[in-house]
Amino acid sequence: MQMANMKSFSIPLTIIIIIISFLIEQSTVYCLAKNNITFDCVPKEKKALLRFKASLSDPSDRLSSWKTEYDCCTWASVECDKATGHVIELHLGNRDVTENGDPSLLNTLRSEMVDSSLMELKYLRYLDLSLNDFQGSSIPASLGSMKYLQHLNLSYANFSGIVSHQLSNLSSLRTLDLGSSIFGPFYNRLIVNDLTWANNLSSLEYLDMSHVNLRSTKDLVKVLGTLPSLLELRMSYSRLDNTNLPHSTNCFNSTLFTNVQHLDLRYNNFEGEFPCFLRNMTSLSFLDLSTNYFNSSAHQPFPNLMNLSYLDLSWNSLNHSATWISDFLLNKYCRLKSLKLWGNHFHGDISGVFKNISKCSSHNLESLELGSNAFEGTLSDDHFARLSKLVGFDASYNYMLKFRVSYNWVPPCQLKSLSLGSVQIGGQIPDWLQTQKALTRLDLSNCSIRGPLPKWLSFFRNLTYLDLSNNHIEGPIPELSSTMTYLDLSDNMLINGSIPDSLCQMKRIRFLDLSKNRLSGSLQDCWENFEYLHTARLSSNQFSGDIPNSIGGAYNLVFLQLNNNSFTGQLPTTLKNCTRLMLLDVGDNKLSGKLPEWDIGQYPDELKVLRLRNNEFHGIIPSSYCQMYGLQIMDIAQNNLTGNIPHCLDNFSGMVKGAIIYLGLFGASLSEVMKGVMMEYTTTSMYVVNLDLSSNNLVGEIPPELTNLTGLIGLNLSHNHLRGGIPEKIGDMESLMSLDLSSNNLSGAIPESLSKLTFLSHLNLSHNNLSGAIPTGHQLQTLNETSNYEGNSGLCGGPLLKKCHTDNETPPKVEHDTKDDDGEISYKIYLIASIISGLATGFWGYVGILVFKRSWRLALFKHMDVLIGKMLG
Secondary structure, three states: OHHHHHHHOHHHHHHHHHHHHHHHHHHHHHHHHHOOOOOOOOHHHHHHHHHHHHOOEOOOOOOOOOOOOOOHHHOOOEEEOOOOOOEEEEEOOOOOEOOOOOEOHHHOOEOOOOOHHHHHOOOOOEEEOOOOEOOOOOOOHHHHHOOOOOEEEOOOOOOEEEOOHHHHHOOOOOEEEOOOOOOOOOOOEEEOOEOHHHHHOOOOOEEEOOOOEOOOOEOHHHHHHOOOOOOEEEOOOOOOOHHHOOOHHHOOOOOOOOOOOEEEOOOOOOEEOOOHHHHHOOOOOEEEOOOOEEOOOOOOOOOOOOOOOEEEOOOOOOOOEHHHHHHHHHOOOOOOOEEEOOOOOOEEEOHHHHOOOOHHHHHHOOEEEOOOOEEEEEEOHHHHOOOOOOOEEEOOOOOEEEEOOOOOOOOOOOOOEEEOOOOEOOOOOOHHHHHOOOOOEEEOOOOOOEEEOOHHHHHOOOOOEEEOOOOEEEEOOOOOOOOOOEEEOOOOOEEEEOOOHHHHHOOOOOEEEOOOOEEEEOOOOOHHHOOOOOEEEOOOOEEEEEOOHHHHHOOOOOEEEOOOOEEEEOOOHHHHHOOOOOEEEOOOOEEEEEOOOOOHHHOOOOOOEEEOOOOEEEEOOOHHHHHOOOOOEEEOOOOEEEEEOOHHHHHOHHHOOOOOOOOHHHOOEEEEEEOOEEEEEEOOOOOOOEEEOOOOEEEEEOOHHHHHOOOOOEEEOOOOEEEEOOOHHHHHOOOOOEEEOOOOEEEEOOOHHHHHOOOOOEEEOOOOEEEEEOOEOHHHHHOOOHHHOOOOOEEEOOOOOOOOOOHHHOOOEOOOOOOOOHHHHHHHHHHHHHHHHHOOOOOHHHHOOOOOOHHHHHHHHHHHHHHHHHHOO
């Protein structure tokens, strides 16, 4: 009986013993922590960290403190539990960023994969590997074994492949960041085909899958929409479209996304009406649907989102009147602080936007962006009378819009950002701007402004962005704020004098464009101050003297244009320090000496454009130039160069079909001879691949290796002393649109393969010693100007009047297979696009902004995406 009673109490007794043991353990932990008694790190975990360090390349020695003789809980980037000594946090994200916002490459950790030793940190709660380089490896599935993990950041770390479903085991996870973008240095290339693994992440509050390919993901909304703790969701650049959305009949589930406060779906392919599930997101305060194809006709697009404070619908296809903005956006959402409607088809009198704006909206609205639409009418004082909290206003690129305020107007607000580019303002720079002491950004480009730059501009000590390009401003440049990061005074033509000394104090300047003015004198020798300078455009002025040696101190330069001035002397050898250069244009000056080498071949993949034309360089073309593999434009015409054309120029893989990149990010304009005339190309909309060695004193034969440059669009070797024949395989250069070999000493027959160049629209073989029959067939039939062949007494056949009398002189007619494979069709589309875009010219003020002006850049690429998509059907 007694034994039976004891047995009946055995289970509860066991439980009691366990509870008492747990309480004793916790009390001990508490007492130790309270009295600052800590444990050293666990030896097994220390060894794991050392193995993980050994797997990494650490050029800046970020992990120098990770040494055996030290307690790993004292190491940099490592956090331990003070009571147990277990490693609980690992902060290895590269947070050392440059002024451009990019992570410092010097501080990047690199490895071929995430070493398995990391998985031995069983108690890890926080892991950040972001902004490092794991060289395209996959995210290890074994991360799913770290069951205590609460925060995981793998963003911008160059991971690729399919995201493992093993992440579903991380049931304690609160934040998961797999995001990146194409503008980052190590963006991820991840794919998610099945997202059901996220069902188990019930504690997840933050999820970033920007730039993760979600195109084939099933039940995306159903899975994510039912995560009970989710507050912030980012899925930009994720290739989503309407097939990823639930049918409208399934959208009435009131539990979808009910707690989400922040939703980012920009840069996807949604179209038509706005997603129906949005109507359930009553907690939403931040919504970004920009850069899609929405064309919703709904009068009330988001009827239940009464907590919205940020709404971005930019770069869609919305087509509504100005009053729609007031009635169904501004007056609907009283808590709205920021409204962005850039790049749509909104139209009508802009007064409608401000018509009957509600009291609550006017008191809360801080930022209003209406740029790149079709508004008209006149903006006046009255429109801003009730917007006392407005800090940002953008109505730029509404070309029919006027801005007229009274002379003594004092705005009721203190603006930090004002953008009125291409709005009709006229007159001088408005005096009322003096009252806006907080201004950091001012864009009055292309506003028909006249007169001098006011001296009071120097009073804006916080001004970082100033764009007054493409106006009629005259006189000298006043002293400007040393805080400037972006300065564009280009294309005014009447700005004169020298560059003010205050420029040397702009130590954070990133973008500088003073081109197309009348500035003179020499350049200040203070370029070592400009370590953050990305773009320097000083072309088309009257600068003289030597290019200062300190220019090499601006070692982050990517685009440097000093062309069309009167610079003399040699190019500074310090330019070898500018290892990021993609575009170097010093053409149309009076520079002399031998062609600069300055070890430029040491960085062959960076330089895409080298333009040295119309100077006084002499000597041979250095063979080291063949190491500049990435070149797509090499223009060294109109110099005094001698010697042979190097046979190794076919190393220019950037001029080979299939290896050519889109030059749209250059944000510059270039003057290139194409089809016999000088044309100004805007590299925002072109694919120009050009090799111009004309008007020199080059001798020898045309290297047959040049015919390997199958991506060349323009080849100009005219006005030299070249001899021998035209290479027989000239027809292999299938992309050629412009070929000029005139005014040389070339002899022999014109190769029959020339007729294979189906895109050729300009041909000049005049003034040589060519003989025999002119080939016929295909594109050559359209090039029937006698001037193309004149000065070759031995040539015969059309279009020349001289007939071919012998059998040997019968013009060869070449037949071609008309079938193209898919690759050829795509490439011809690309070439057709390049013909159209190559003819486009643009003013410098417009193209100069694209590198830094996100809105313009997005507009261009959005348009190109749509255009190419339509071409490819």
